[in-house]
Amino acid sequence: MICDLHLHSNFSGDSNTPMELIVKQAIFLGIDIICFTDHQDTDNPYDGELFEIDFELYFKEFETLKKLYSDRIELLIGMELGLQTRLAKRHSDMLKKYPFDFVIGSNHLINGLDPYFPEYFQTRKESAGYQEYFESILSNINAFSEFDVFGHLDYVIRYGPNKNKFYSYKKYADIIDEILKTLIQKQVGLELNTGGFKYGLGHPNPHEDILKRYKELGGEIITIGSDAHTIEYIGHEFNRAISILKQCGFKHYNIFKNREPEYILI
Template sequence: MYSDSHLHSSFSSDSDTPMEEMIQTAISKGLSSMCFTEHQDLDFPPGEFDFLVDMDAYQQTLSTLAKKYQEQIHIRFGIELGLQPQLGNQLSDFVNSYPFDFVIGSVHVVDRLDPYESVFYENRSEKEAYLRYFTCLLENVKKYSCFDVCGHIDYVVRYGPNKNLYYSYQNYQEIIDEILRVLVDKNIGLECNTGGFKYGLGHPNPTEEILKRYRELGGEIITLGSDAHVPQYIAYEFERAVDILKQCGFSYYTVFEKRKPIFFPL
């Protein structure tokens, strides 16, 4: 059975699910292991949520529950780290302060706005908004290296006015290739995030074409994550994602443990 490497619980501002419920559901779905990756978005713009984790409580609860359920599932300690260009050393300082198994670097804020909010798309075309997201992502992946994989690199298309209707790899090829080349050069992995199916896109984030392109450019590190914030979406559409990854030329997916990749056959 597969492992889910992108999971939230109530230690993330935007989830109310107790960690133990996520664990019990993961066990009932037959997962061999799971990694919690709670949101840590330093300097998130003021709003409904601060996206900061109570790290002492997170670490303590996870280690207690990992022991309690050790016979049923292997539970790993991760973080989804929000990347923003102005954060400087704060990101690597944070990552180096905890014994993480796995760090996802994700862009949730561009020019002080979350693409989740409709204001991100105001006063510009959808294409301009998507391009701005990719440009900011590129700046971040050039600047930072303190993460193991880049999360949901086309996150922005979940929330655009027309979502993925006019979106394809070809329309953004130049910038996406540049992002993928930086990841490959730095030996940073790419996440296959099945949250795209949950948002009705009919594809994971990123799309099959982008996953394939990463492989063509020499990328080998793919993690598989549902981005579930509630139990029902744990390992959502993993069979479809696995088929896609095989189609793209991957024979292995990756699980990180103590920040080191372990490869498992697909």
């Protein structure tokens, strides 16, 4: 079982799972390393302060568990940072203030709307909603790139009216290639997020074709995360994830400690 670098506890507004329960389940599964990456989604219009981490309590609980379970599992601490162009300076200041091991940058809001909620696709066609989402990613990473990997790059597909029925990398290749080239140029990695299997896509986020293209363009930094909000999805479909990485040409995956990547052969 490999390392799970995308996990949400009750420090995220959309999870009720205690940190310690996550640790115990990871040990039960035989996972050697996990990283807590709770949501920091500043000014989220849907949930207000629910997606604002109480960092003092977050680090205090983490340090307690790290000491308690040090002989059984390695615990890392990070966050999933919800990107918005206007928050670039605030995010930069936040990252200087706390000693994170790992930071995921992700897009949840597109012009103030989250595709998780039906209203996003009520106001635009499915294909236009996907295109707008990818354009938003490009704007965000050009404005701010002080994170380690970009998370679940085609997250929007989970919630489209037809999900991935009419979706393909080729259909959005121009904008996706721009995103991937920008990430590589900025030395930001990519996440293979197995949450897509949970949502019935039959594929990870992003799709295998995007992972393969990232590798073709020279991308090397790749992490694996379950995006679990409950314990039953910790390490979900990770054997499948390893097979996908091999098929896409990767010979390793990465973990991060103190914001520095380490390479683990597969």
